[in-house]
Amino acid sequence: MNISLYDQLKELTNIPGAYDKWQQYRRELTDIIIEECPTGSVLIVGAGQCNDIDIAKMSRHFDKVTLFDRELPDNSLASGLDNVTYIYGDILGISDDSYRKLCEEVQDYIAFNMNRFNMEAFADRYISLIEDMYTNACPDIPFTTNSYDSVVCVGVHSQVNNMLAWMWEAYESALGQHDKRVHQYISGQNNRIIQSFNDRLFDIAGKHIIIGAEQGRAGTNGAVEGAHQCILDIQRRINEYSYIDVNLALIDWPFDVDRDIIYQMLIASVPV
Secondary structure (H helix, E strand, C coil), X not given: CCCCHHHHHHHHCCCCCHHHHCHHHHXXXXXHHHHHCCCXXXXXXXXXXXXXXXXXXXXXXXXXXXXXXXXXXXXXXXXXXXXXXXXXXXXXXXXXXXXXXXXXHHHXXXXXXXXXXXXXXXXXXXXXXXXXXXXXXXXXXXXXXXXXXEEEEECCHXXXXXXXXXXXXXXXXXXXXXXXXXXXXXXXXXXHHHHHHHHHHHHHEEEEEEEEEEEEECCCCCCCCCHHHHHHHHHXXXXXXXXXXXXXXXXXXXXXXXXXXXXXXXXXXXXX
């Protein structure tokens, strides 16, 4: 059985040795969270494998720590930490099977039209397919208003809606042709998705929220999709709602040093 493009790309998100390589970043980020957030309960959204946050240190500061993600970390991280729990959910609400089905439909389309292939028509078909995926998406963030004293979400916004664009780039590369309309369409979706996501984060937070996003990548120009929309949205909220005592910090995230990928993370600490 052939592995789908989705599963191949998903595998690339696993960075070998990330826990060790992110040691300084983890320490700096954890210190910011503990310094800025009051004791009580904290929800870590998009916790992943917890390579970027010191869970043991967090458990000593907070009375209750909840890790939320669609792929929960190894239980050994919280071994012996009675106040740390895991909750499964999905920020975007597009399932693995939906991505795999898209791969099958795209593969069938390319095979059927190979002798008369037209990139513009292919882009139109791809947009049509992912439009249906967005329409049928079922986000699952099962928390009520002010249900946690603090909410932490760092390095997540760029990942929420990145897969469909990543898949399209792979198809463009394989075909040797490009159509920027797909990226424009997905970017437009990000404007909606990120604002809605942040609405939920601010709604859940009772006292404090920390949001971190990639302001840029070292050695390159241009914004990071998803993160860019997040930063603009946070700036808008700070100005519109006149939050006081907002603290901003910049720290380096050595995301993948083997591939020379280092992000400058803008960390916004907002009392709500």
